[in-house]
Amino acid sequence: MIQWVELSVFVVLFLVVTVMGFIASRWQRGGGLDHLDEWGLGGRKFGSWITWFLVGGDLYTAYTFVAVPALMFGxxxxxxxxxxxxxxxxxxxxxPVLRLWSVSRVHGYVTPADFVRGRYGSSLLAFLVAVTGIVATMPYIALQLVGLEAVLRTMGLNGTGIAGHLPLLVAFVILAVYTYQSGLRAPALIAFVKDILIYLVILVAVIYLPAKFGGWSDIFGAASDKLAQPSPATGKPAGSILLTGNNQLQYITLALGSALALFLYPHSLTGVLASRGRDVLKRNMVALPAYSLLLGLLALLGYVAIAAGSKPITNNATGRPDTNTIIPVLFDGQFPDWFAGVAFAAIGIGALVPAAIMSIAAANLWTRNIYKEYIHRSATPSQEARQAKLASLVVKFGAVAFVLFVDPQFSIDLQLIGGVIILQTLPAVAIALYTRWLHRWALVAGWLVGMAYGMYLLYLIPNPATGRAHFGGSALTLDKLTVFGWHPFAGSQVQIYVGFVALILNLVVAVVVSAVLHAMKVGNGADATQGPDYHADEHSKRLKPVADVLTH
Amino acid sequence: MRASEAGSWRKAEAQADRRRSNRGVMAAHEGRSGFRWSPWNLLLLVPLLMLVTPWFNSTDPVVFGMPFFYWSQFLWVPVGVVCVLVVYLRTKGDGEYAPDVDDRVDDLDEGARR
Structure with missing residues (x-):
């Protein structure tokens, strides 16, 4: 059943942002768009408001808004x-973000890998950081599509086979074209619409819905009862409304690990590097938690969905119920059609903004750290921009192909792995902002070990609820933690976040190998940066002019 | 470079220096990595206390029907904001050659102002 009212509202709002996406190429235009500073970083001059909407739209994605309540629900x-x-x-x-902004602005760095290249003079280390970034970002883009599709299917566009994916394909072709044309300015402008809609929807939802279901007391009661029921697959309760002795450590390490990882993702740094100055970033660090408040309230809607008795929709392409449809289903059932349409548009547009920024960030990495480094060393800035535009198309259609031809569950698994692997670039990117004591070869060694160990641990994790033997989640029971066959915590059922364990091992290897290499007096590469570079602010004469000819 | 521009830079630099010394940002032991330290930065550690889950992993006291676990974590949002805000205000102008332009909250079309 196609919900015509919802679909009409959705289409109208979608058309509005499409027009904005195309207009964006003329918005605050500095020079031509044939330079990465312009196409990939919006001219590096976004102020506090634009940065707030852009970074907010970037970090708090549609997938977050759909998946977090779904996790609470489950x-x-x-x-x-x-x-x-x-x-x-x-x-x-x-x-650290302030330091990265300053040093990037002084040297014209466009990606975190550019910084690593300058700091250590090592194109290999930069290559590893760039590849990690691209691999971690790709499934993230695919997940935005999963979020968008959850909405489209709830509105009744729930066809089978490839035809069922057609609406998604149309939406994404439009996105790809205007991102190609306008670069980072498109998501920056659209983010205004997205965030205003999201705020509107969530504020209405958290005020209206709890009252409708007898207040928070009844909602938490219903959630508590439902979560305590034994799950048919495992015979154990699905969860509880409080943490248990076994998942507190997972809660802590997952929160900490995710916080450490977020600004290592290339798309977060794209938003940071596009801002005008240090004060813009500082103000944003104060103001961005407004979104956190929103996310917390939204998470609670997962319990509201339990109280409302919402049932996830079966995805006709895979034949399985998709818990990610739980919030769309809740809105669909509880709001008048026109408002549900607004809510769906908010989620749908909320998928487009981060997808655009992520594809731009991945394209920047490809262009600066692989294409220019290994394929076409003498590329001019305009050739770089052209390459990046093409790469953004390839990245987006790669993500669509993922959703079309591969089980969406695979994207979710890959995104899980993405969080673990992006954390492994922390020593090379974040710690290098402060010190060069960690040796470049030690960083390579730490990266390799952290990566391999993280993947191995993820492989060990089963998921009894879905009947999967491997890659079943990111929570590792300490019982399973092995170091060459030795189980230091045998018998313990306490869970911990895999990325955190892998990062610790990565750091230990990096420190030990650094100590050895320093003792052996192995060369640590040339540092292109200087102390004061890390504090340069707007108007400093240290800054490289925007859209200047980029050199390493 | 025009002479007037150089002049305004020197002025901005002097102002930034004054601001730094006023606010106790020490640039004394600046090494090769340009590390700078302000004691105010320690405030950034306070929100990490939120990671001590045993403090709030309980149902009681319930407020507006919401268990303690949930509403107490919401209270940490303003705590985080205040900590970052104080550090921002106390280290304003710690950047090199901070602009001597006005510190007004910028408007939507500020990009066009430049």
Whole structure:
């Protein structure tokens, strides 16, 4: 059954942002778009408001808005990790992000891998960081499509086979074309619409819905009862509204690990590097938690869905119920059609903004750290921009192909792996902002070990609820933790976040190998940066002019 | 470079220096990595206390029907904001050659102003 009213509202709002996406190429235009500073970073001059909407639209994606309540719906209190994650995020990244902005602005760096290249003079290390970034970002883009599709299917566009994916394909072709044309300015402009709609919808939802279901007391009661029922697959309760002795450590390490990882993702740094100055970033670190509040309230809607008795829709392409449809289903059942349409548009547009920024970030990495480094060393800035535009198309259609031809579950698994692997670039990117004591070869070694160990641990995790033997989640029971066959915590059922374990091992290897290499006096490459570069602010004469000819 | 521009830069630099010394940002032991330290930065550690889950992993006291676990974590949002805000205000102008332009909250079309 196609919901015509909802679909009409959705289509109208979608058309509005499409027009905005095309107009964006003329918005605040500095020079031509044939330079990465312009196409890929919007001219590096976004102020506080634009940055707030852009970074907010970038970090709090449609998938987040769909998946976090779905996690609460399925597992209870564990899903609430999203709140501590986004609260500790800004205090943690406040200082390093400022340093990265300054040094990138002085040297004209466009990607985090550019910085690593300059800091260590090592194109190999930069290559590893770039590849990690691209691999971690790709499934993230695919997940935005999953979020968008959840909405489209709830509105009744739930066909079978490839035809069932057609609406998604149409939406994405439009996105690809205007991102190609307008670059980062398109998502920056659209983010205004997205965030205003999201705020509107969620504020209405959290005020209206709890009252409708007898207040929070009844909602938590219903959630508690439902989560305590034994799941048919495992015979154990699905979750609880409080943390248990076994998942507290997972809650803590997942929140901390996610906070450490977020600004290592290339798309987050794209938003940061596009801003005008240090004060713009500082103000944003103060103001961005407004979204965290929203995310916490939204998470609770997962419990509201339990109280409302919402049932996830079966995805006709895969034949399985998709818990990610739980929030769309809740809105569909509880709101008048026109408002549900607005809500769906908010989620749909909320998928387009991060998808655009992520594809731009991945394209920048490809162009700067692989194409220019290994394929066409003498590329001019305009050739770079052209390459990046093409790469953004390839990245987006790669993501569509993923959703079309591969089980969406695979994207979810890959995104899980993405969080673990992006964390492994922390020593090379974040710690290198402060010190060069970690040796470049030690960083390579730490990256390799952290990566391999993280993947191995993920492989060990089963998911009894879905009947999968491997890659069943990111929560590792300490019982399974092995170091060359030795189980240091045998028998323990306490869970921990895999990415965190892998990062610790990565750091240990990096420190030990660095100590050895320093003792052996192995060369540590040339550092192109200087102390004061890390504090340069707007108007400093250290800054490289925007859209200047880029050199390494 | 025009002479007037150089002049305004020197002025901005002097102002930034004054601001730095006023706010106790120490640039004294600046090494090769340009590390700078302000004691205010320690405030950024406070929100990490939120990670001590045993403090709030309980149902009681319930407020507006919401268990303690949930509403207490919402309270950490303003705590985080205040900590970052204080650090921002106390380290304003710690950047090199901070602009001597006005510090007003910028408007939507600020990009066009430049």
């Amino acid at each position: 597992a209870g209190a564990m899903g609430f990790f999203a709140l501590p994650y986004t609260v500790i995020l800004y205090p943690i990244v406040f200082l």
